[in-house]
Amino acid sequence: MEDGRVKTDVIVVGGGPAGLMAAHRLAQEGLEVILMERGAYAGSKNVSGLLYATVLSEAIPDFEQRAPLERPVTRRSFGFLDDEVFSYLTFGSRDWASPPFNRTWVVYRAHFDRWLAKEVEEAGATVLEETVVDDLLYDGEGENRRVIGVRIRGEEEPFFADTVILAEGALGIVTRKALETLGGMSQTPQVYGIGVKEIWGLPSGVIEDRFHLESGQGAALEWIGSPFKGLVGGGFLYTGKESLALGFIAKVDSLIAAGIAPYDLMESIKAHPEIGRYLAGGELLEYSAHILPEGGLRALPKLSHHGLLIVGDAAGFVNASFYHEGANLAMASGRMAAEAVIQAKLIGDFSRGALSLYERMLSNSFVMEDLRHFRRVPEAQKVFPRLMDVLPARFCRLLVDLYQQSTEPKRVQQREAFRKMMEGIPKLRTIKDLWKLKGMIG
Amino acid sequence: MSSQSKDKQGPPPSLYLPLEEKLYRVRYEIDSDHAHIRVDPEVCGQCREKVCTFICPARVYTQDPEDSNLVQVHYENCLECGTCRVACTRGGVIWSYPNGGQGVKYRFG
Numbered sequence A: 001m002e003d004g005r006v007k008t009d010v011i012v013v014g015g016g017p018a019g020l021m022a023a024h025r026l027a028q029e030g031l032e033v034i035l036m037e038r039g040a041y042a043g044s045k046n047v048s049g050l051l052y053a054t055v056l057s058e059a060i061p062d063f064e065q066r067a068p069l070e071r072p073v074t075r076r077s078f079g080f081l082d083d084e085v086f087s088y089l090t091f092g093s094r095d096w097a098s099p100p101f102n103r104t105w106v107v108y109r110a111h112f113d114r115w116l117a118k119e120v121e122e123a124g125a126t127v128l129e130e131t132v133v134d135d136l137l138y139d140g141e142g143e144n145r146r147v148i149g150v151r152i153r154g155e156e157e158p159f160f161a162d163t164v165i166l167a168e169g170a171l172g173i174v175t176r177k178a179l180e181t182l183g184g185m186s187q188t189p190q191v192y193g194i195g196v197k198e199i200w201g202l203p204s205g206v207i208e209d210r211f212h213l214e215s216g217q218g219a220a221l222e223w224i225g226s227p228f229k230g231l232v233g234g235g236f237l238y239t240g241k242e243s244l245a246l247g248f249i250a251k252v253d254s255l256i257a258a259g260i261a262p263y264d265l266m267e268s269i270k271a272h273p274e275i276g277r278y279l280a281g282g283e284l285l286e287y288s289a290h291i292l293p294e295g296g297l298r299a300l301p302k303l304s305h306h307g308l309l310i311v312g313d314a315a316g317f318v319n320a321s322f323y324h325e326g327a328n329l330a331m332a333s334g335r336m337a338a339e340a341v342i343q344a345k346l347i348g349d350f351s352r353g354a355l356s357l358y359e360r361m362l363s364n365s366f367v368m369e370d371l372r373h374f375r376r377v378p379e380a381q382k383v384f385p386r387l388m389d390v391l392p393a394r395f396c397r398l399l400v401d402l403y404q405q406s407t408e409p410k411r412v413q414q415r416e417a418f419r420k421m422m423e424g425i426p427k428l429r430t431i432k433d434l435w436k437l438k439g440m441i442g
Numbered sequence B: 001m002s003s004q005s006k007d008k009q010g011p012p013p014s015l016y017l018p019l020e021e022k023l024y025r026v027r028y029e030i031d032s033d034h035a036h037i038r039v040d041p042e043v044c045g046q047c048r049e050k051v052c053t054f055i056c057p058a059r060v061y062t063q064d065p066e067d068s069n070l071v072q073v074h075y076e077n078c079l080e081c082g083t084c085r086v087a088c089t090r091g092g093v094i095w096s097y098p099n100g101g102q103g104v105k106y107r108f109g
């Protein structure tokens, strides 16, 4: 407090992985931090799937003992589905089944984020829940305009800070306003996927049986193919302790173009026997949805401004390749933003120049390395519907045909199976499409 | 599958759930004093596609029974997913965050 004003070193807007990791690091270094979260508790508005926890383990090395984790992922499967035929590629490693479990966990964000917020408080930050930031507060004009605090809904007086970290997630209403005010919106507009999810309760023993798991282990299944109706997207199924998380992620544009409602897609996915079988006998516990930014490298805005840094999904740090990662990029960006603020505090300079250390750190980290590596994902997504309409089905059919029992000699059977696989596929276009699809895998 | 002996196989009969059933499993704090979503009737009146009426996973937007050019907003079902904000490119959706602690309150997320 200075002359009756609330003034702190840093205000973090948003209590998801990005904001929480930033606040944690800052508090550890003894900076005065206030984190503002609009939900009743951190995580109450947040939806995701797996947590890749390498960054988390740097911040909280013993998180495995303390965090509310569901199951580690000890086996993974990619499935190609067609209405009639299916095929799976299943893999794992003995390593994955013992600590540190390849740092891959199924978590429920309402539990996980809430726990992480407690850790952040214990590290010394103040977490204000039920607090909606509506706008930033500025000082100066033009190039020199700088952020000096935030406006909170229902509060007369603004809160002041040397630096504000925007960790608003994909909705990013305040972030958008800030970029309109300060400049730095990308020329390439951001594009979004929608993730929709259902949590189904099932006894732990049934889950372990169905997914071939030892006690306490977990599985991750991902599918593409006919249940996803030629959309740019696919499905996932992750095992919780006593629940399953089934869902899909699809480009919003592709759903609009196809005129498909998300809840209808969810129902038709469950109607596929290869998917529905896992839920049999279960009970729906929750239904949830959230968008995620999928525009990648080219849609990134300017990340550092005078008195302001943008982290996590608010910045657009999602690797929308087949890896589909966001929470770990959010955590990494949050920690690097904190690092830049710590350095800025040492020299007492919170200008864009000083804070842009954040961008240099990002650029040398896996966050930007991966976004650069997967910069062609948007182009790959364009050919996705065309290829996904035929490829998974043809591939499954090939396998099934090769094993179809008959009195035909194998030579004839094989030739026929390969002929059927290629039938009607425009070769040149498909080769071109496949080349573009490569963007999905790097 | 090795679990064949324990699980009943074949498409399970009871998985289908209408949207009402799904939303029934979601916990909300409903703010009856503050509707966080509005639509601009001027804009919606000109909009033929009405993507909001099918792209929202909670079917918050429905065609107005009185005037098929307009949409009604059932904001209390909103999952705060953000889809309508990016799907309606005409600017018909006027969406602000619910008040602190109000709105969807996931138990799992």
Ligand SMILES: Cc1cc2nc3c(=O)[nH]c(=O)nc-3n(C[C@H](O)[C@H](O)[C@H](O)COP(=O)(O)OP(=O)(O)OC[C@H]3O[C@@H](n4cnc5c(N)ncnc54)[C@H](O)[C@@H]3O)c2cc1C
Binding pocket: A013, A014, A015, A016, A017, A018, A019, A036, A037, A038, A039, A042, A043, A044, A045, A046, A047, A048, A049, A050, A051, A052, A131, A132, A133, A134, A167, A168, A169, A170, A172, A174, A194, A195, A196, A197, A247, A248, A249, A289, A290, A291, A292, A311, A312, A313, A314, A317, A318, A324, A325, A326, A327, A328, A329, A330, B097
């Ligand atoms: C269905 C689905 C599956 C996913 N699967 C994976 C996966 O398997 N692996 C992975 O790594 N990533 C996954 N992701 C992506 C991941 O969820 C995000 O990248 C990650 O949550 C981003 O973290 P964040 O902290 O930037 O934003 P968020 O987690 O969205 O957090 C933002 C927080 O800020 C709060 N907030 C926002 N605005 C304000 C405001 N103005 N005032 C106060 N508070 C505010 C929100 O309530 C929220 O708590 C998935 C996403 C979805 C939707």
Ligand code: SF4
Binding pocket: B039, B040, B043, B044, B045, B047, B048, B049, B050, B051, B052, B053, B061, B071, B087, B088, B089, B090, B091, B092, B093
């Ligand atoms: S909200 Fe948008 S999509 Fe819906 S009717 Fe209005 S203008 Fe059209």
Ligand code: SF4
Binding pocket: B037, B055, B056, B057, B058, B059, B060, B061, B077, B078, B079, B080, B081, B082, B083, B084, B085
């Ligand atoms: S935010 Fe999501 S749930 Fe809420 S109205 Fe928009 S599309 Fe529907």
